[in-house]
Structures are given as C-alpha cells and as structure tokens.
Amino acid sequence: MDDKICLICGDGAIGKNFGSVSCESCKAFFRRNAAKREEYVCLYIKKCKIGLNTRKFCRTCRLEKCFDVGMKEDWILNDEQREERRLKIEAKRLKRNKNADKCEDKLETKHMSNESADENNNLKIDVLNTEINDWTTGPQSMDHEVLATDTSNSIDSLGSGYESALIPVVRPVLVINNNFNASEHQFFSELLSAISQLHLNVDPVAIHELKTFEEYRHSMLPKMESDFKVMVNVCKSLHTFRSVCDSDRMALFKPGTREALMLHAFGHFYDHGNQCWNINMDDGTVYVLKLDVLKQMPGNTYSVAKRLLYNIAHIMDSDHYIIQLVLIPILLFNPERPNLTHKDLV
Structure with a gap:
C-alpha cells in the first residue's frame, strides 16, 4: 500500500477499510461517526474541501465523502x-x-x-x-444543592475553571492491558452507557452566533442546568461512585463535574477548522461561539483555552470517546479534592 493514497483526505493509505482505500485517521473517523450521519450539520452547505490539512474542519463533509467513496456502515463491528x-x-x-x-x-x-x-x-x-x-x-440531595448554587457560580468563574481543568492528577502509571476482569468490564460498560446521555440527538432548527461573553453567559444557563442534571444521572449510574460515602460524593462531584463538562464541551462541540464551538441545545438551537470571544474574559483564559484545544485535538482524532472514558473517571475520582473523608478509598 506504499503507493496508495486515502480516497478521503489524500494521506498515505494503510489498506482497504470498510470497503474503501483509506488512511488510519479516516478509518478511525468513519468507525466512530458512521452511525451519526443525521446528527451533524455543515455550516457551509456541504461544500467543504476535505484534504490532509482540512479533514478535521468539518465532520459532516468528511463523513459524506467517506460514504461517497464506498465506505459501508454495516461493515463496522x-x-x-x-x-x-x-x-x-x-x-x-x-x-x-x-x-x-x-x-x-x-x-x-x-x-x-x-x-x-x-x-x-x-x-x-x-x-x-x-x-x-x-x-x-435526602437532606444532601445532589440535584437541589448543586443546581441551586453551582450552576451560576460555574459560569461566573469560567476563567478560573479553564485553569483548574489543567491541574494534573497524581496517579501511578499503569501498564495498558485490554483484558479486563469482570469488575473492570462492568465499570466501563456502566460508563459507556452513562456518558451516552451527554450526546444530544436533536435535529437542528436554528443557528445563532454568540458575539459577546455576556450573551454566552445568558444563553448557556439552561444548558448548564441541563448538563448538571445529566452528570447527576451519570454518577448515579456508576456503582463505584455510589459506593462512596455521601460527604465524599459531594466533595468529588462538584469540582469534578465542572471540569468534566468543560472537557466534554472542548472535545465534542469544537470545530477546529472554523475555530468555534457549535453547541447543540435541547430545543434544536445551535449556538456558535467563536474562540476569539474568550478574549473578553478576564485573565489568560483565551491562551489557556487555545492551548488545551491544541493538546486534545490529536486525542479526539484518534478516538471520540477517549476524553469521556479516560478523563471523566480521572476527574470524578480525584483523591486530591479538598474535604474528602476517605481519600484512600477514592
């Protein structure tokens, strides 16, 4: 295959995948996104040029080109x-x-x-x-306590939130092993099922660009409330999280949820080609937030966000669920959170 090129982006091909000659990146992209054909929306009436340097710019046009060159969804295992x-x-x-x-x-x-x-x-x-x-x-219900206090505070403190999302978690380095035992298999099955709640399946009905940070704050309040409720359900779905005592659940949930949702938004909604977020709302509205709007925020939020986006771009191109499957558990089960009673059990 040394003389073959990918029919989608023009990169060097590794072989015939799902019925068409493609590179490793387009093979992985099609496997992750083939079933989501109806979910994606092109902002440029499906006329984006897909090449080696532009393949990440528009998921809609890249996926359509995959189908056009003969890739078959039913070949995906x-x-x-x-x-x-x-x-x-x-x-x-x-x-x-x-x-x-x-x-x-x-x-x-x-x-x-x-x-x-x-x-x-x-x-x-x-x-x-x-x-x-x-x-x-109970008296310490997550839904009421978190939604009553943390939703507005999280939006007000987005500037410091970007910095906190970059704080490293000290963990021992483990050898990667794809042979999970029964408990590990159960945990990842629960996690996969839980994080699927974060992905909306709503047909877009309108597109609106948010031009100021104040407009973003106002528009995102319903989204933040909805996402916090989803994260409550995500945590309830995890037996490992339910096994933690009540006080430690709250200590882990509040900061972990804020950072997990931030990383989810960074990886799932961001369009690297147009340098903007396309944020899908429950009512079908798509809010477009350009990266430059973050320059209106205090401190070095813009530079930190830009660096984080660059760092996770390569991860997201490899596997769409890596951020959710790897980083969400790390952020939720961080033993360095303050006010933990049983750090050794986290």
Missing part, C-alpha cells in the same frame, strides 16, 4: 464482534502452538464471569435502589 474476532485469532495462534486448551478456558471463564456478575447485580438491586433513593431525596 461492534465491541462484542471485535472481541469475538480477537479471541478467534488468538485461538488459531494458540492452536498452532498446540495450546488451544488455554484459549478455550479463557472463553469459558469470560462467559462464567459475565453470568456471575449478572447474578450478583440481581441480588443487590434492591439495596442499590434504596441507596439511589436516599441520595436523591
């Missing part, structure tokens, strides 16, 4: 199919080495662990429902 294929490949390799029994044991263990996890969840469902009800209706 889901997680279960990919895992099944991986195990089959491993089984063949082990069979060649006369170790096929080892692979069969792994498959059997995988199914047994899933069945065991399901039985364990059924036994604990009453207890977990009680915990959720106590959390949402």
